[in-house]
Amino acid sequence: MAFTETYHCDVCGNPRGDAEDWWLALTEPAALIPEAPAQPMLKLTPWNILLSHAAKVRHLCGARCAQTLMDRWMRGE
Numbered sequence: 001m002a003f004t005e006t007y008h009c010d011v012c013g014n015p016r017g018d019a020e021d022w023w024l025a026l027t028e029p030a031a032l033i034p035e036a037p038a039q040p041m042l043k044l045t046p047w048n049i050l051l052s053h054a055a056k057v058r059h060l061c062g063a064r065c066a067q068t069l070m071d072r073w074m075r076g077e
């Protein structure tokens with residue numbers, strides 16, 4: 001079944017075009033080493049269509065919106 005879905009940047013609201021290199025962000029507590037407690041962490045990864053469906057992932061249209069997201073996250077927003 002063919003279907004189209006449109007993603008929107010979670011920061012600026014831009015719709016995503018097919019050729020655009022977007023990014024995905026996840027803010028989740030994580031431990032860098034097994035002995036350490038989990039800490040709040042911001043993860044960025046290049047666009048991946050499978051990951052884009054993940055419940056808690058944020059869709060970002062580029063570096064500027066990634067920075068805005070990081071600013072908000074660091075301020076606890």
Ligand SMILES: [Zn+2]
Pocket residue numbers: 009010011012013014060061062065
């Ligand atoms: Zn954006």
